[in-house]
Amino acid sequence: MERRASSPVPQKSPADVTDAEVRCAVYFGRKGTRDLHQLLRRQRPRRSLRHPGVQNTYHLAYRDIPAILSEHVRGRKSLDFGCGTGRSTRFLRQLGFEVTGVDIAEDMIRKTRELDPAGDYRLTPGDDLSQFPPAAYDLVFAAFTFDNIGGKNNDNKVRILRDLARLLNRDGKLVLIVSRPEIYTHEWASFSTKDFPENQAAKSGDKVRIIVTDHADPRPVEDILWTDESYREVFKEARLRLLGKYEPLARGDEPYGWGSERTIAPWAIYVLNVV
Numbered sequence: 043m044e045r046r047a048s049s050p051v052p053q054k055s056p057a058d059v060t061d062a063e064v065r066c067a068v069y070f071g072r073k074g075t076r077d078l079h080q081l082l083r084r085q086r087p088r089r090s091l092r093h094p095g096v097q098n099t100y101h102l103a104y105r106d107i108p109a110i111l112s113e114h115v116r117g118r119k120s121l122d123f124g125c126g127t128g129r130s131t132r133f134l135r136q137l138g139f140e141v142t143g144v145d146i147a148e149d150m151i152r153k154t155r156e157l158d159p160a161g162d163y164r165l166t167p168g169d170d171l172s173q174f175p176p177a178a179y180d181l182v183f184a185a186f187t188f189d190n191i192g193g194k195n196n197d198n199k200v201r202i203l204r205d206l207a208r209l210l211n212r213d214g215k216l217v218l219i220v221s222r223p224e225i226y227t228h229e230w231a232s233f234s235t236k237d238f239p240e241n242q243a244a245k246s247g248d249k250v251r252i253i254v255t256d257h258a259d260p261r262p263v264e265d266i267l268w269t270d271e272s273y274r275e276v277f278k279e280a281r282l283r284l285l286g287k288y289e290p291l292a293r294g295d296e297p298y299g300w301g302s303e304r305t306i307a308p309w310a311i312y313v314l315n316v317v
């Protein structure tokens with residue numbers, strides 16, 4: 043569902059651009075492919091953040107990433123697989139990584155280059171990662187990308203994971219942030235699912251719907267549900283070893299109006315290496 047922009051990106055003050063980036067990162071970053079220009083028109087600046095786009099429920103996806111990466115990753119060379127509009131890419135860069143953002147969607151790459159002309163962003167048409175050197179990366183990072191990789195069986199995920207594993211050097215790590223199935227059946231600071239009771243019965247590979255509540259567009263977006271058990275199967279098939287799994291919860295002292303986040307983890311973070 044791609045809607046093309048008909049006008050150039052409005053010129054903004056630096057503060058507004060930061061806010062637009064926050065919004066775009068949340069909006070595109072989470073769920074894909076709606077129009078940047080519509081977003082720029084609708085959203086008002088709210089706050090400036092050190093890591094744009096990681097407030098509310100997203101805060102829990104990224105909060106522990108610095109500690110997780112410093113525990114598991116040696117070296118700075120990284121690839122951000124499924125970079126969207128570059129929220130995750132810029133997050134890694136701010137942590138000191140040398141990072142290349144890649145995405146299968148031309149529109150995402152175009153938009154992220156508009157937002158961040160200094161960044162290194164590459165298009166990977168048809169999942170083809172052959173432009174990247176094998177065994178060269180200390181970290182391959184994928185934030186929410188696997189929520190959008192379809193297929194009822196394991197094939198797509200296993201094929202992509204194998205391709206990503208080939209890019210890792212001997213000590214390289216793959217870090218995935220994914221949605222836990224519970225996100226589609228509860229209420230959150232950034233999401234609502236109460237209008238989609240059918241999500242309750244969803245199995246791995248089924249489409250699920252969710253509304254992102256902390257931006258102006260109330261239309262539901264679609265993800266592919268994938269359970270922890272199914273992730274573990276595809277990791278095994280892709281010959282990846284699970285080194286760590288994290289399910290961050292809110293602590294209660296954050297400046298956000300939490301929904302279920304204090305008792306149910308919305309995200310899972312997997313750290314893997316090659317067997």
Ligand SMILES: C[S@@+](CC[C@H](N)C(=O)[O-])C[C@H]1O[C@@H](n2cnc3c(N)ncnc32)[C@H](O)[C@@H]1O
Nearest residue numbers: 071072124125126129130145146147185186187
């Ligand atoms: C939900 S967005 C996440 C964006 C970003 N990582 C973030 O956290 O803001 C998922 C992105 O993955 C991209 N994507 C999905 N399948 C992909 C694939 N096979 N190869 C590369 N990118 C892919 C989509 O185009 C989309 O931009």
